[in-house]
Amino acid sequence: HVTNGVHTFTWISEKFSELYDRHMGMEWRENLNNKQFWKRLWDIPDRELWEAHLALKKKMVDFVREKAIIQWMRYGIPLSNITEDVSTLLNPEHLTIGFARRFATYKRAILIFRDRERLKAILNNPERPVQIVFSGKAHPKDKPGQEFIKFIFDLAKEDGFKGKIFFVEDYDMNVARYLIQGVDVWLNTPRRPYEASGTSGQKGPINGIINFSVLDGWWREAFFLNPECGWSIGRDEAYPQPEAQDMEDSAEIYNKLEKEIIPLYYERGKENIPVGWVKKMKSSIETVLPLFSTTRMLSEYIDKLYTKASAQEKKLKESLYQGAKNLSVWKASIKNLWGQVSIESGSVTRSDGFEEISLEKGFAVQTVVRLGNIKPEDVLVEIYYRKIDDKGNVMQDKLFNPMKVKENLGNGKYLFEGFIKPENGGHYEYTIRVIPFNLLMAHKHELGLVQWLE
Template sequence: MVGQTNLLDKLKELARNLWWCWQANAIDLFRELDPILWREVDHNPVEFLQRLPADQLEKRAAEMALDSRIDSAFRRLSEYLKDADSWGSIHATILRARPVAYFSAEFGLHESLPIYSGGLGVLAGDHLKSASDLGIPLIGVGLLYNQGYFRQSLDANGWQQESYLNTDVEKLPIEPAVAADGSPLRVAVETTNGTLHAKVWRVEVGRTTLLLLDANVPENNESDRQLTARLYGGDARTRIRQELLLGVGGVRAIRAFGIRPSVLHLNEGHSAFAVLEKIRELMEETGLPFGEVLRDVAQMTVFTTHTPVAAGHDRFPPQLVEEHLGRIREALNLSYDDFMGLGRVYPHDLNELFTMTVLALKLSRYANGVSALHGVVSRRMWHPLYANLPEENVPIGHITNGVHVQTWIAPQVARLFNRHLGIDWAKRQRYAETWTAIDKVDDGELNETQQILKARLIHFVRSRLAAQAKKRGEPDATVERFANVLDQNTLTIGFARRFATYKRAGLVLQDIDRMVDIIRNAEKPIQFVFAGKAHPEDRMGKELIQYIVKNAWDSRFRNNIVFVEDYDMNVARHLVQGVDVWLNNPRRPQEASGTSGEKAVLNGALNFSILDGWWAEAYDGANGFAIGHGTTHASIQVQDERDHASLLEVLTTKVVPTFYDRDAEGLPRKWLAMQKHAFRTLAWKFNADRMVMDYVKRSYLPAAGGVACL
């Protein structure tokens, strides 16, 4: 029994560091101990081990000969944490003593830690993981949402319903953070009408640490205890208090944790108050005036904007800002008007709201969009802030987003890469030459791998749809039908993202009568898998979901269009790994990046996209398919009509014929050649390792006082 206790201790330690979630062998360990329980707990190893009886652990470990594998995984984690031979140990040594502090309102690390809503959070999670893999000294700062983002279900009319579940912190891979003096880490943020308090939790993400602030503490009144209950919930007052806690409270948490960062990285404008707190802290420390300290703090601040849509930037009325930042304003020795001017494009326009993005741009010296096109859009959007400069000289550059490869790649594809690219390909993923060997992969082997992944997706979708139908109280015949939707040999197109209207989820179904003939073609049919959530207050987004769902339930489409409820990282993982084509048709140029398509590429799916975001700089005519020609029209209606026409033309004349063009062996040779070309031209460039290295070279090192390695 002593041996099994030791195994349990090792499994618990594995579960407490999220390193396991991008290690296929570690994931397999938990799954093989009890596959049914693993699904029941939504792949949460902490809760899994709490519910797994000790005798069952002992029995399964013996039956499956897991002892040595558990020892191996535990040893690999220990070696990973101690490994000093990393890219960062050579190229980012200046950050070792004073690391990067990375602020984000959400972090998407794994579905078992539900403190994310979508792309922004998953990008932040991928950033932390790659910083860990590269050995970049970095600490994340966020909020612990007790209810997370909402859980989505559909009613009998296909209308989105939201529900919120309280998360039991005892079942999360977190532990209370401890201050430098060994006491429990707490922070307090003063406002003009009271003080906000927060407990700080600690999450280990490989070699990086994430601090999460939690307002659900006895020192707060009931209203303030709910501040960190929901992600992106509540009114402007709730939002500004959340952002005050994230920014000001976050800087104070880092200080109490015993870290003096050399770089502040603001992932979107939500955390811009952090810079004000850092200025206040250094003014108190040095005795220097605001202007001089601002110069130094701005030099150490990096700001990434993700929002090319004007309505997506947080704006607050002056009275709300003064109520919450009045104490800090006084500590900064700024007048009311001067302070409000920091958040305005036109400082003396009393009718202009206080904008967090404006504050972040004014208080940082390194600003970037998240794709080349988004950089152009951002310079145009914020040119009035720099009216004395030509638009092209506005100091907002770009670092194109990438995705964490080991998180998103299917194990079957990883094994294929191990065989043909070399066992250490993941460490060399950022080099173009790593991917040249992909051409030598046998077409049959690649095709077989894709078929395995598609079968896995179909099984997942059928199970989810049948469960959804049961939950709605559908008849047994309907449940049975859902359990048999989709076909292994049919071209499968995936579309999954936030259902904001500019992303145009319904564009492909705009001419529904024509789509009947295209989708139900007897020789070359198509099937669509949709998923995604609309914000609870976004009625138009909900109507888009309902439109798609009603078509999915239409007898003409019911086996060829499906909508999977409750989109999260688990659903996303199955979709990007199993579809043949990834569809993305935002209204250009409103997609900042669109990283879901990058995840699909890693698993062999071909992108079929508007030339926006990352695809505008990735598409070369042979590594996927483009909708339109990269132009826009002044009329939204005209643009939508043109894009719809182009989408159908490319779908019917290029995508479908290429997929169904089979040789005597039944292999789609042209399609497989495009897949290989996509791997070779895209995988090395659009990964998070390359992205984080770009941040180090272009932003972190110069911000920390090191040498920029451009």
Template sequence: MDDLQGVLKGQKIAYFSMEIGLRSEIPTYAGGLGVLAGDTIRSAADLNVPLVAVTLVSNKGYFRQILDSSGNQIEHTEEWNPARFMTLLAENVSVKIQNRDVKLRAWLYNCKSLTGGCVPIIFLDTDVEGNEWEDRRITDFLYGGDQRYRLKQEIVLGIGGVRMLEVLGFKVRKYHMNEGHSSLLALELLRRNGTDSTKVKDFCIFTTHTPVEAGHDKFDYGLVEDLIQDKNDVDTLRKFGGADRFNTSLFALNLSNYVNGVTKRHSRISNELFPGYKIQAITNGIHSYTWTSPYFRQLYDRYLPGWANEPELLVRIGGIPDNEIWGAHWSAKRALIDEVNRRTGVGMDYETLTIGFARRMTEYKRATLILSDLERLRKVNRRGKIQLIFAGKAHPHDVAGKQIIRDIFKSIETLKEEIKIVFLENYDMDLAARMVSGVDLWLNTPTRPYEASGTSGMKAAHNGVVNFSVLDGWWIEGWIEGVTGWAMGPQPDENLSEEEAKIAELSDLYNKLYYVIVPMYYDRRDEWFKLINNSIGMVAYYFNSHRMMRRYVTHAYL
């Protein structure tokens, strides 16, 4: 308990998230949701926000991605040893699953800030002696298995997490659910408060990240009754979580006094999806220091001392000479190109306009949009050389996502004599940091309105990388055409069909590359410098997790 003594004082906000991204060697994250959770925790530590985080240990990680020469994704387990990074705590709690007592233990990771702040993170683990073999596996794979496996994980996270915090001695004033995965914590709170929903609501905050109906976890009541056999509990879930199927987001909505989406547009869409609920907006941000390359860190330290804990100082980027900003970008670009060539041998060069696309490989992200018309892409390349870097994992069960990777490999093969294109395997936080700082142009092409927020473009902006994106998610708030970057396709309030929107997006994608972006990069470098400056001074200064956390404190936590 020694490691806990310093962090038990006072009341805490308990932040629950199925995944938390802290570093590549701790593979307890799958993508943006987990990385955002990690940034939230880092900013809380920097700002001395009294937070404690709860997640699952994911002993076998998400998965390690191997790609064969045709782009077929092969998934390998990514086993890691929590003992290398964390302290095993002595306390145990148990939860009932199918009337079995499943024991949980906890690992403690202290996220410490240079400001002296510290956020303890509790990693729940069912791989405990005495548990049945299948129960020991519950905390093995992040988002692994079927619905049954997933609901077991949510029982462990929500119910087990509340019990573990209590037994460890934390005094919790609010419970913050990062997505619906942890909503069963509200069931445990109802049990403790005589099913008084008004009382429980006062304790709960819910952040939703999903702008589409299909994205919210739903479980058949047959499965729910099998795993949670207490009739009163199941009746409670039906009452607050939906009569037909148990909807975790609906359960969280009905038992939280403060609910928010993660951009202004996402909140509006969520209000339409769940009419009658008041869903606020707190736009996401990223942890500035973590996602800024060492070259820009040194530059900001020299000219903008204190920027790491006050990212709003980046608004004063105009005081840094352009040649020094370009030098920092050039160093980051060289580091990325060297890594690409080391991994692939493709022979990319430093001079060529380099375009990056890296995120989850799933249909709505549309990684192949830029490859829709190879003849037009060739035309862009004849105007001025371009090279493309892709990265991203498809969920093991996402057949369409895996096909996207194969399609990119086909285009790489088709264009290999003309345009250098690579797909880097096993996308993780380290590779993400290299890419968002090392490319010249960051591409984002989701199908509207499926991007709740997106944060990779914010990371790019911190490194002077210019954004070129569909008007969805956070970019609606960050975009000023030709000033902070470029948009493709219709305005947010234009009501076009998906097919009409795609035609407009493709037209903008190729035309802006051909007529605006490529000529500016090669022939009007002074204008490109303005975009780099504005990316930092008008985007990065605002879209950071310090600003986001201050909003959570004043709007939700106090």
């Protein structure tokens, strides 16, 4: 697959563009997907990065206040009340959370309000206050999504939330720019596994914003690449009961805000700079900007898909489309014979006899595969493995190594052997799969056929 990315120059602020120019030179523009180049980011003084962020944050607060005046005047609120209310609406010194996107219900925009009293206590802590800015639109026919917007809009008028949360109307790219450049934390709460990719959270880190998100879509990839680049919400698995997921995810939002995010933001060092927070800002930029841009995305499309598709087209057209004819006959044969394929239960063994696994040596795995009338060269047998933590959460997924025929056992059975050499230590679990293989296929899963170890 190719993960979506965002156009860096559309979403970067002038402040951060100038900051990068000053400390990394103009060439950062030509190195958007160069991970090594972005290590230079750590040479930017914390004070300069923080001052640039504060300037954008103040700009965002001023913008929201201006929008508030327009909204409230439209609703007929007396000017005297507007003047009083706008003066207490948001504070650029306070920790600010942003949530702005399409208001589809699966994105769970109101999840953070599940325990209102606990949220009120978080927002109104006199020593470490928090505020939340919302924006977005629902489809004209999405009534439940529109109800979510109304819920937040109405709640913003209530005691305990007034001045602490605000919904910016008329969401567009201009509103989005102010928010993804000026908040501190970008909140994302989709219901797993419905977030295909998501891109709003890719825009903020360009300007030093830190993500706080459910492990779904693009964020799952980013977080497992570098857990220091933000905060996760919930477990890395789908929940059979939505209510259980809502309860668990909302509790984790409150817990991480109270125990990790808020303390880190308000922990100040010299010159009143939150050194730990700035460090996380730099991790966010370094991880997300070079890996989730349209520059990287387009490069991957060319390398992984377009170039290979062009080469395959030439092969299929050769000799008056003989390649295409051969592939069609082969596909029909494989589909007809695929029911003969199986992996013998109990045949998977460690062939090296080691009890302990070293990263240097790894370990070998053997299994017996019944192919029937299919030739070994027409299949790909793979060890499919993943890394898990002590709680069973997946840390690395979709890792696989090919297996080769070690012995022909006769009667359509073959002994295959493969090798696993993990990149790092930890707990791993693995299984075996068999899929059709032909060099003329555009993709190894083109036929949609697979046989797993049962």
